[in-house]
Amino acid sequence: MRNGEYLCLLGPTGAGKTTILRIISGLTIPDQGNVIFDGISMNKIEPEDRRAVMLSQSYALFPQLTVADNILFGPDIRQYDQKVKQRTLAEMLDLVRLTHRPDAYPSELSGGMMQRTALARALASGASVLLLDEPLRALDARLRISLRHELRSLAKSMGITTIHVTHDQDEALVMADRIAVIREGRVVQVGTPGDVFDNPASPFVANFVGQSNFFIGTVEEKSESTSVRGELGHVVMARPCDHKLGEKVVVGVKVGNTEVHKEGEGYFDGTVERILFEGRNIFLDVDVSDVGRFSAKIPSWRLGRLAVGDKVKIKWSADKAIVFSMPLGGLEKELRVE
Amino acid sequence: MSRLERATAFVSKPRIRNLWTLIVIVFFLAFVITPTLFVLTYAFTNWDLIQTEVIQDPEMMSQIWTAIANSFEIAAIVTLIDILVGLPMAWILVRKKFRGKELLDTLIDMPLAVPTAALGFSAAIFWGITPADLTNPLGLKIVSSPFLLIILLHIIFSYPYMVRSLSAILEQIDQTFETAGQTLGASKLTAVRTITLPLFRAGLVTGIILCFARSLSETGGTVAALATVANTDFNTAPTLIDSLKSTPALAFTSIVLIILALVLLVVVAIVVKKLHIPFRKVWPRPEKILSRGLAPRLKDATSVLFLVFIVLIPSFFVFTFVFTSSPSTTTDWSQFGQSLVNSFLIAGVVTVIDLAMGIPLALYIAKNRSKWLPETLDILVNVPLIVPTVALGFSLKLFWTGGTPVSGPFAIFLVMLAHIAFTYPLMVRNVTGAVEEIDPTYEETARTLGAKPIQGFKRVLFPMIKASILAGAIMAFTRSLGETGATRAVSTTVLTAPNYIVNLIKLENDYYAAALACIILIIISYALMLALRYITRRRKGVS
């Protein structure tokens, strides 16, 4: 990781994200391998000397201390000068918009305020690495969305290297400089949000970060784009690939890039099974007989003419679809999100 | 760097932390576990003595077996009754909201602070048919069987343990389970029986062990009660040990008692865990009728009445005694004063040592759960709770002195060691439980914020478990203050307040003085407990 970078560790529950944070902070000792800060191995360094502050899901605000005392916990331990402490406190309260509540106890605060206090406490301790373990999970969905930007810009403005663990792909896309997708203890892909979304390394990533439709077939032709033929004769187009002709592959395309039309040409003919209004988008399920269900996410202002039961064509542009090797354990196992 | 900082840095070194843990473990093994079980070795070293002096003496053997059988029967009946009446009370305390709940909560603990010797005397004059010179017009005088009397007595001081351990578990069982059951169509009673009760097993085991062990090992109260109703030939195992003089017989009884207790409790633990409470069979109609209306109210009322008439009134009945009889002139009050000093001295020292040695062990156990050593220690810690204290006292004396009579300051020192052995587990269990309830992320966060482990403990964990530590200290202190059996087994010359009371009743038949001494002891114990409660409350208010 680079200095001052904001990295999201994204993966399902039980993927080992929190363990990584604990290893970085020194709370868990790895069986093997090194943690290196600024070129120095941290293996023999105790957690308290690493300057890597952990912010847990529940915030772990000390219930017997006020907001101010919580924030001053780090400076107190490090025995900063009284004046420095007061200045830090004032700065921090201002930064997290809590100047009006320094004497409140954690139990009197709302979820958002607790989260901000915990953040201020971490920043005040002079941390150079911030380890956030699902910092927004305990908050309401809507509040979570509004706090994303605030959290990121706070970390950015302090120039702190941040590692943020989350299971929420939207959160990761919106907040990260880079995303590391983790599954079953392994890093599956590391890249910018754009990379991870547009060029997923595996069907799992394609489906986990924004849903995807998948189609299984064999490579039929390779030119400027790849054409893949399914068992029942359907042919779909995708980006160029390195797979051999005749190889069994999986084509993945984001539901947001799947187009549904009533007229014109399409890879599949299907029937609209369900239409769900999701606000900005409409979520559409189209049943293609013998092939399965395709979903599409269409901006809602473009809807209007479609209704359940309509016969439609499904299509996507070749440069939005990616060819993957057939996963060893089968597609279903690869896509499991739990 | 200031001296304090240097000290903090020093004790934070992993090597020093490990050394301290090692010292505590060694202390635990050498001063608590080994002396407690030492008597078992006597069977190997002196089997011929046991053979000739005990086993070949049919009269002695029958005496021992009768006493042991009495003890186990009483303990079993008492435990069963405690479970039956403890469950509804635990429900009232945990699930109900009402005015006066706090009072009820306090009332339940009250017998715990009364030395059992005082309880024994008090219960005997309330229930028992007493000799003519011990007239008390207010006493019920309906119980003539010593067996029944002892059961009634043992219920008094084991009941709080049962209620406490049951409510502790009930608090942890999410009420949503029961509600879920109801939304699925189960009546309240069905939901409780099929969902909550099966989840109770762990709590039931703890409760059974505590009650059973407490009843099995109780000496002072039993001696006092039996002496009060002037019954000379009825014995429980502890009272028999208390009266036996020959070392082989003492050793034999202690060994049998310890082994039986351990075996039985292991069996109980297994049986309760395997026990299959039937939840496939349901009786929708009767269970529905019992779930609402009169039945639950009747159940609650019975629980409260039981508490008042079986537990509380007999405990404090002794207060009526001083008003209904006249003082004797021969009482030596200076001896009572001395015994009080002794009791408080012993209890105080014991509590301090428990604190110093118990907290580190508790932390070690609570924080290293998955490893074998802490896991083993956790099981071992319970052993002194199960071993009857009088056997424990005898075993300890055998360990340190080889069984020779002791006196003077050394005897007091030995009594302290004995008291540490059976109070130490209380402290460790209390603190372990508290630490395990606290989310470890608090301390971990503190460490990533730059706090050394000792600072993390002092500033974060300690304030959170302070109340439990204090509760452990109060428990250890009152248990030590009220103990009779272990003290007498170690030395009859160390006069503690409960011993003094037993002597007054048993040897001098000076009931008035005994009653007065009981009352004074009760009042002092309460004053102390209230003071401690007050301190904890105030601290809570400040923080």
Next chain:
Amino acid sequence: MPEVSLSHITMRFGKVVAVDEVDLTIADGEYVTILGPSGCGKTTLIRVVAGILEPTQGEVRINGKSMRGVPIEERDLGYVFQNIALFPHMTVKANAAYGPTVKDLPMEEREQVAKKYLEMVKLLDKMSMFPSELCGGEQQKASLARALATGAKLLLLDEPLSALDARVRVDLRYELRRIAKSLGLTVVHVTHDQEEAMSVSDRIVVMRAGGIVESGTPEQLYTRPRDVFTANFIGETNLLEGWVKQRLPGKSTIELRDNSLIEVENCDPQVGEAVVVSVRPEFVFPFTDGLLSRIEYLTYMGTYWRVSSRSQSNDMVEFDVPSIEGKLYHPGQEVYLMFNRNAAVVYPRPKEGVTEAVKLE
């Protein structure tokens, strides 16, 4: 067939009023979501319906029958808990069979019913496992099967998805609606997640501070919310303050704080009245003239970029551009923004101020 009606429901806990005079009717077969931020009283309300809480005032009627004094177990409803609450000492099958068991149905029937619903949630292959062996999504499915197996036609869902991973949540909410509709259930679903609410419900009831703000279909609430709080809570929106300059049928003009003008199709407030205009980011687009704004930052959203800019009057204005156009914009750049005029909704300016009126906690 269940129809639920609540009249004047008030719930007090000591001095705290959790639910204040709520009236609500839920039609038979309707999927209704109660949506609101933490502490708005939504969970209290559903607990009142279930009979877990007895309301301080007011009456719950199910099927026209008053529920006063009727215990939980006789209300004939299914309830799914936020913390899942599968009985840990029973297998998945025994959990699902609990409803039939406590009714003392014959053994074969218990088995049959349990299996039927476990099959519906696709858990038949895991029925002999204990709950702790399942992952979160499967646990919640099992608990749904358990609730359905009682045969109840009224299903109460108390934040059923909030304990689950984001991705699992998305899959499961479609599942919930599919099952509810295929069984013809009446559903009351409580959540704080507006996306979840929109994708599952026939109707959303928005709650705040113990009262109902408004209710309507997801589409109504997203496109034409009657309250400015709803506008911000359900989906993100730009809120611009100004006053009505001109008011004509089908075309009104609003003057914003930086004196720029925007046109809107519908405007209820009168000329001169202080108003706040709500326009969603997808209906704002850069143009050759319009509201002058300076871009502050861009956020990648997968299929599009969201651009956040600040107008001269210091209002935050966000707009969406397709992902391929993301490169055309950068922080510091000045853009002119136009608004889709039939997508803008005008509200009278709230007395307590806009920030206070849309506060999330």
